[in-house]
Amino acid sequence: MPGRRTSTMELLGAEATGRGMAVQAAEEVSAAAGPAYWYGGPVAGARLAGRLGFALLEPADDWLAELPEEFTGRPVRTATVLDAWAIDRPTFVKPPRDKSFPADVYADGSGLSSDLDPATPVLLSDVVTFAAEYRLFLLDGQIAAGSRYAVFGRLDPHPLDRHGHIAAEIAEFVDRLVAATGPTLPSAVVVDVGQLLDTYRPGYRWAVMEANMAWFSHAYAADPARVLNVVLRAAGPREDVKPSDLPFVRP
Incomplete structure (x- = not known):
């Protein structure tokens, strides 16, 4: 991890330490004593990846633009x-x-x-309005961890598992998304979804906001243990990368 820590880094670092992993500042790493993993920014991650032997999984730049409007809503x-x-x-x-x-x-x-x-x-x-926004950490096409992070554009984190009916709606939407587009995402990734307000009538529809690198995404109120599981897959040893994930390795 970078030496300057965020709240997510502190939570993931504590969880990793509890699992017996050594958590080191990137500036202090001279050589890996064993398998190396990364959580932090893309510039430092790319600089260290070759020397420490980890691979960074990330979605393609055009992934959102290539989605059917059924999933983007705009x-x-x-x-x-x-x-x-x-x-x-x-x-x-x-x-x-x-x-x-x-x-x-x-x-x-x-x-x-x-x-x-x-x-x-x-x-x-186009400019649209999302009533609420949710961050989902996906592992093998399933929601491993999640959190609401904003309401009408204002930061308002809340655990996803405390929103019963909302969590069920999101799970159903993600199931449809993965069934239609699963091979276009790495096996460990973050997808943000939101309640997109309908312009012409009351109510909302679920829509994808964006996809991000799990190793560079804030956890908000998601369970850090489950988030770490996704991060370890998304930025772990190159030799452990699944064949289906090879197209998603950051050059």
Whole structure:
């Protein structure tokens, strides 16, 4: 882990220590005494992966844009920062994975920094309203851990297992998603879903917000033991990577 810890890092570190694993700051690692795993940012992770022998699993940049609208609930397309600079109406703009700039609704392209690399990939989508947002840690296509993290865009973490009917609705939605698109995701990954409000009538529908790397995702109120199980698969020894996960290994 990085030396500067977040609350998720502290929770996962405590859980890993309880399992007999050594938790070290990335800056202090000279060589791995055994199998190495990673939780932290992509830059440091990529720098250490070759030397310590771990592989980082991540979804493809265009995964969300390639989903049927049945699962996204709104049009989503892949583009570049150069394209985003040209937008002339309110649009939700986000980097697919690396958080190179804030994901947000931009009134037009002038709101994006001019210092960005024009070739940086982005996702563009219509502006919609999510009543609530949930983070799901998936392992082999099943929900291993989950948490609500926001309500109407404001941070409001709450354990998923305390929302009985909501948890059941999410599980049914994820089952359909995995059945339709399972091979397009690594076996250990984070998928955020939300209650997308219907524009024309009362009520909501479930929709995918994005997919992320489990080794770089905040746990919010999810069970840290279950989150760690997903992280260990998502950023563990290269020799343990399943053949089906090889296309998802970060170069």
